[in-house]
Amino acid sequence: MEEIKKYIDDNKQRFLDELFELLRFPSVSADPKHQSDVLKTADYVANQLRLAGADQVEVCETDGYPVVYGEKIIDPSKPTVLVYGHYDVQPADPLELWHTAPFEPQIRDGRIFARGACDDKGQFYMHVKAFELMMKTDSLACNIKFMIEGEEEVGSVNLGSFVKQNKTRLKADVVLISDTSMIGLDTPSLETGLRGLSYVEVEVTGPNRDLHSGVYGGAVANPVLILAKMIASLHDENNHITIPHFYDDVQALTEQERNALNTAPYNEEAYKKDLGVEELWGENGYTTLERTGTRPTVEINGIWGGYIGEGAKTVLPSKASAKISMRLVPNQQSDKITQLFEKYFKQIAPKAVKVKVTPHHGGEPVVTPIDSVAYQAAKQAILEYFGREPIPTRGGGSIPIVALFEKELGIKTVLMGFGLDSDNLHSPNEKYDVANFYRGIETIPLFYKHYAQLSTLNQVDKAGLVFNK
Amino acid sequence: MEEIKKYIDDNKQRFLDELFELLRFPSVSADPKHQSDVLKTADYVANQLRLAGADQVEVCETDGYPVVYGEKIIDPSKPTVLVYGHYDVQPADPLELWHTAPFEPQIRDGRIFARGACDDKGQFYMHVKAFELMMKTDSLACNIKFMIEGEEEVGSVNLGSFVKQNKTRLKADVVLISDTSMIGLDTPSLETGLRGLSYVEVEVTGPNRDLHSGVYGGAVANPVLILAKMIASLHDENNHITIPHFYDDVQALTEQERNALNTAPYNEEAYKKDLGVEELWGENGYTTLERTGTRPTVEINGIWGGYIGEGAKTVLPSKASAKISMRLVPNQQSDKITQLFEKYFKQIAPKAVKVKVTPHHGGEPVVTPIDSVAYQAAKQAILEYFGREPIPTRGGGSIPIVALFEKELGIKTVLMGFGLDSDNLHSPNEKYDVANFYRGIETIPLFYKHYAQLSTLNQVDKAGLVFNK
Numbered sequence: 001m002e003e004i005k006k007y008i009d010d011n012k013q014r015f016l017d018e019l020f021e022l023l024r025f026p027s028v029s030a031d032p033k034h035q036s037d038v039l040k041t042a043d044y045v046a047n048q049l050r051l052a053g054a055d056q057v058e059v060c061e062t063d064g065y066p067v068v069y070g071e072k073i074i075d076p077s078k079p080t081v082l083v084y085g086h087y088d089v090q091p092a093d094p095l096e097l098w099h100t101a102p103f104e105p106q107i108r109d110g111r112i113f114a115r116g117a118c119d120d121k122g123q124f125y126m127h128v129k130a131f132e133l134m135m136k137t138d139s140l141a142c143n144i145k146f147m148i149e150g151e152e153e154v155g156s157v158n159l160g161s162f163v164k165q166n167k168t169r170l171k172a173d174v175v176l177i178s179d180t181s182m183i184g185l186d187t188p189s190l191e192t193g194l195r196g197l198s199y200v201e202v203e204v205t206g207p208n209r210d211l212h213s214g215v216y217g218g219a220v221a222n223p224v225l226i227l228a229k230m231i232a233s234l235h236d237e238n239n240h241i242t243i244p245h246f247y248d249d250v251q252a253l254t255e256q257e258r259n260a261l262n263t264a265p266y267n268e269e270a271y272k273k274d275l276g277v278e279e280l281w282g283e284n285g286y287t288t289l290e291r292t293g294t295r296p297t298v299e300i301n302g303i304w305g306g307y308i309g310e311g312a313k314t315v316l317p318s319k320a321s322a323k324i325s326m327r328l329v330p331n332q333q334s335d336k337i338t339q340l341f342e343k344y345f346k347q348i349a350p351k352a353v354k355v356k357v358t359p360h361h362g363g364e365p366v367v368t369p370i371d372s373v374a375y376q377a378a379k380q381a382i383l384e385y386f387g388r389e390p391i392p393t394r395g396g397g398s399i400p401i402v403a404l405f406e407k408e409l410g411i412k413t414v415l416m417g418f419g420l421d422s423d424n425l426h427s428p429n430e431k432y433d434v435a436n437f438y439r440g441i442e443t444i445p446l447f448y449k450h451y452a453q454l455s456t457l458n459q460v461d462k463a464g465l466v467f468n469k
Numbered sequence: 470m471e472e473i474k475k476y477i478d479d480n481k482q483r484f485l486d487e488l489f490e491l492l493r494f495p496s497v498s499a500d501p502k503h504q505s506d507v508l509k510t511a512d513y514v515a516n517q518l519r520l521a522g523a524d525q526v527e528v529c530e531t532d533g534y535p536v537v538y539g540e541k542i543i544d545p546s547k548p549t550v551l552v553y554g555h556y557d558v559q560p561a562d563p564l565e566l567w568h569t570a571p572f573e574p575q576i577r578d579g580r581i582f583a584r585g586a587c588d589d590k591g592q593f594y595m596h597v598k599a600f601e602l603m604m605k606t607d608s609l610a611c612n613i614k615f616m617i618e619g620e621e622e623v624g625s626v627n628l629g630s631f632v633k634q635n636k637t638r639l640k641a642d643v644v645l646i647s648d649t650s651m652i653g654l655d656t657p658s659l660e661t662g663l664r665g666l667s668y669v670e671v672e673v674t675g676p677n678r679d680l681h682s683g684v685y686g687g688a689v690a691n692p693v694l695i696l697a698k699m700i701a702s703l704h705d706e707n708n709h710i711t712i713p714h715f716y717d718d719v720q721a722l723t724e725q726e727r728n729a730l731n732t733a734p735y736n737e738e739a740y741k742k743d744l745g746v747e748e749l750w751g752e753n754g755y756t757t758l759e760r761t762g763t764r765p766t767v768e769i770n771g772i773w774g775g776y777i778g779e780g781a782k783t784v785l786p787s788k789a790s791a792k793i794s795m796r797l798v799p800n801q802q803s804d805k806i807t808q809l810f811e812k813y814f815k816q817i818a819p820k821a822v823k824v825k826v827t828p829h830h831g832g833e834p835v836v837t838p839i840d841s842v843a844y845q846a847a848k849q850a851i852l853e854y855f856g857r858e859p860i861p862t863r864g865g866g867s868i869p870i871v872a873l874f875e876k877e878l879g880i881k882t883v884l885m886g887f888g889l890d891s892d893n894l895h896s897p898n899e900k901y902d903v904a905n906f907y908r909g910i911e912t913i914p915l916f917y918k919h920y921a922q923l924s925t926l927n928q929v930d931k932a933g934l935v936f937n938k
Contacts, residue, residue, distance in 0.1 A: 030780030208745030210896040214866030218766035221750035232701035276677030281690035297687035302775035311499030397683030427679040
């Protein structure tokens with residue numbers, strides 16, 4: 001391991017410079033005006049994979065943004081790890097809340113501030129650099145395949161067909177992803193579940209044109225008011241979701257599982273203080289860790305309608321819209337939930353308005369096993385580097401691809417994230433600790449070492465579905 | 470009257486050309502970027518008053534946009550009419566819904582399409598042209614004073630102090646305003662009441678920054694959701710407003726008044742068809758004419774929060790905002806209602822959010838007498854031109870200045886509007902019928918004729934407060 005440490009020390013600044021170069025691409029997949037930026041980012045990633053030592057590097061076209069592929073097969077009899085990541089990022093707005101420009105990375109207090117610093121450029125790039133150093137120090141213990149996509153932030157819409165069409169090329173024993181968080185800088189954890197997602201856009205139309213609110217006000221349904229009423233009726237007084245059959249498929253946790261989950265470090269006062277709120281808000285009868293990790297939610301991600309410029313305009317608007325997303329837990333199904341939502345939302349609308357529901361994208365919830373060889377290898381790697389075992393946690397976010405891998409490739413995923421919940425993912429001033437960037441680069445090779453060793457010991461099935469007893 | 474008709478015929482095209490020139494100024498008082506346009510409009514109006522024959526023309530500075538003043542005193546012993554209008558207009562957005570550019574007036578099907586065509590450039594300019602022709606045909610029967618302001622669409626914020634400082638200059642017997650509508654092209658009417666207004670902007674803040682809706686969703690109050698709930702609770706299931714004491718000062722109409730009001734022509738099927746709605750929506754127990762003319766309302770004029778760009782962003786926003794206005798009826802008071810709203814809105818907010826309420830502007834509701842000399846003069850003028858008596862109606866809109874005139878100058882107002890409710894005021898494709906523009910120009914001189922005659926007959930008090938028995 002001395003050689004690895006030395007290699008990192010010798011190349012520390014270059015690793016960071018390369019990451020900064022990557023962060024400077026405004027690869028916002030949701031915004032068509034950044035199309036060429038997203039494409040340039042794919043080329044940059046492909047080139048970095050080549051420089052790190054990957055073979056068969058290809059920027060693979062899809063119906064949307066390309067998937068960057070690369071591999072290193074050292075020995076077909078050794079286990080194969082498929083590294084997944086994404087080079088696209090969330091939109092940066094509201095821009096005025098950033099302290100420094102989102103695509104001009106800057107280090108302050110040991111943290112890299114930039115859109116994508118943590119989600120997911122900073123994290124997937126650790127794997128590229130860990131791969132480089134294993135190649136350079138001749139210590140790569142497994143075969144490795146990279147699949148870095150460009151549409152994660154818009155629901156990985158074209159990845160399903162890409163995976164289906166490339167089953168042979170993507171054949172592996174496990175998927176390794178760093179796109180999640182740890183509990184704290186010195187409290188390593190491994191996520192063992194992710195929520196699914198159903199994301200819709202709704203539009204409520206009242207009159208066929210904007211009206212003068214004095215002339216018509218009081219006699220015609222105001223679509224903003226109706227939309228507000230409809231949104232308000234998505235939860236009851238206990239903050240339970242009111243959509244009929246919404247909870248039908250939710251797999252309730254056992255008392256034991258709930259207790260285990262609630263042992264994770266959590267300080268309510270610190271949590272509230274960090275967010276600047278006097279009170280938390282959520283489903284009655286559940287703790288914050290349960291609410292974010294194990295319970296489904298309905299959130300309003302955006303709303304707009306009528307006059308939103310400066311000053312006052314007395315308009316009774318024709319339309320109001322909202323972006324609404326639901327986080328799902330095992331065994332809820334994204335498509336089914338979208339349908340239940342649409343049915344209910346149309347049903348509660350008064351006849352005075354018309355309602356349109358447009359599904360954006362979805363993803364299935366997943367639970368990853370903690371008794372697999374791969375999970376054990378990740379645990380050993382973290383124990384070896386951090387000196388303490390990782391705490392298994394449930395993540396509130398969604399990586400739709402995890403369920404897809406399981407379905408199409410028949411393999412499980414290990415979620416070895418090095419971010420923090422406070423990294424402002426999807427928010428202004430996204431950050432990633434410089435220390436965690438290097439910690440990741442140093443921990444990842446330990447995963448390969450332990451995975452190769454444990455696989456041999458356990459004669460693991462190449463499909464990855466036979467677990468360590 | 471033949472001479473007047475001939476003068477109009479001879480100058481028809483020029484009158485329209487001048488109005489078009491006026492309509493081309495994007496004098497949007499709500500939007501600071503149009504500041505110089507608004508100022509240029511004031512200069513244009515002043516110049517047109519001068520050309521029409523007015524004396525003492527002045528672009529009078531205020532703390533905001535100027536008031537354009539001009540007068541013609543033919544004989545101090547004759548009654549004086551103060552003509553009020555406004556040269557500013559509503560914002561034109563949403564621009565994409567206009568069939569032709571809002572500030573490039575165009576005639577289609579005998580209608581002038583442009584922002585301000587009806588509200589109020591097309592209407593106040595009729596008075597300028599009627600004045601011109603009375604001067605040219607030597608038929609002006611009263612003294613006349615013009616006060617054309619530039620801040621009506623933002624609540625006439627500086628007009629109060631202007632009026633207070635210019636009481637002598639503005640001394641008159643009656644105010645004449647064309648900024649309202651008639652029932653139909655062949656159903657003339659005169660408005661006898663206007664609703665008041667209280668306009669506020671609210672901001673609900675949840676967490677101190679935008680959050681990832683996966684990581685935090687379910688545990689932190691979503692300000693859009695809370696704002697929706699708060700808006701939803703402004704009305705009960707009968708669409709009565711729930712703000713405590715909101716209705717305390719509402720002057721209930723007598724059965725007789727209600728019956729009279731409901732004799733105005735109104736076809737519910739045609740009304741719904743015009744608006745493209747299947748069902749109307751309003752306070753239980755009241756007709757559409759009552760709901761828009763005699764009952765107070767709460768309308769949401771605009772709402773925004775979170776991600777409103779293209780595609781999907783899984784954000785739990787920090788803030789949500791709305792523009793909310795209340796139309797008031799006699800004897801509600803704007804300031805008092807604003808306070809009641811603010812108190813209630815803060816009271817219903819959960820501790821998980823912070824609420825800010827910012828008053829925009831207000832105006833008092835008014836009822837104008839129908840037994841005054843001036844009202845009778847307007848009635849006679851309309852009878853003479855249209856061949857039928859005008860129907861007295863209650864307007865749903867607000868012209869805050871009417872209450873101000875009563876208070877500061879001690880004089881009543883006659884609302885002789887030539888617009889139509891379907892003129893898309895404050896909406897895309899605002900229009901004004903060319904025919905009504907000329908009808909107004911021809912009817913206005915008849916008002917002066919009858920007002921001069923009736924004033925002599927009734928020896929009206931110069932303060933205008935003694936009514937015809």
